[in-house]
Amino acid sequence: MFTSKKTVETSSVDTIIGSSASIEGNISLENSIRIDGKLIGDINCKSSVSVGEKGYVKGDIFAENVSVSGIVEGCIKCSGLLEISAGGKLIGDVDVSSISIGDGAIFRGNCCMEVHNTTVNENSSESSDTEEAHTK
Secondary structure (H helix, E strand, O other): OOOOOOOOOOOOOOEEEOOOOEEEOOEEEOOOEEEOOEEEOOEEEOOEEEEOOOOEEEOOEEEOEEEEOOEEEOOEEEEEEEEEOOOOEEEOOEEEEEEEEOOOOEEEOOEEEOOOOOOOOOOHHHHHHHHHHHHO
16 A cells, blocks of 8 residues: 555665664764664664664664664654565654555554655745634
8 A cells, every 4th residue: 555666775885784783872974874783873864774674773763765674763754765664663753755665564653744845935834824724
């Protein structure tokens, strides 16, 4: 029902946290990262974040695209695609432009799906006023 043929590109990963690594702290980076170990902390990435099958993240993720094959406990905000693979588990709210959830994946949280633009829409206050009028 929520699946798509889109996938998060993970062929060229710049940073890898290996399966035997355990890191506590926030990470900020420009290029892609793959987590196969354990990370307790937030990730702020301008590219793609991939949580491998044995990966575990307890923290929020802010990125362009996110792929979850392991476990994420935290909120995700991505401007592109969020992909939760068949064995993936996500416990937390998401704010995404596009989402793909594989059969057998677990997602427990709320989803807000809208197009993320880098510019502010000049009609945004107008649409908010219209929404308020409809709810009254």
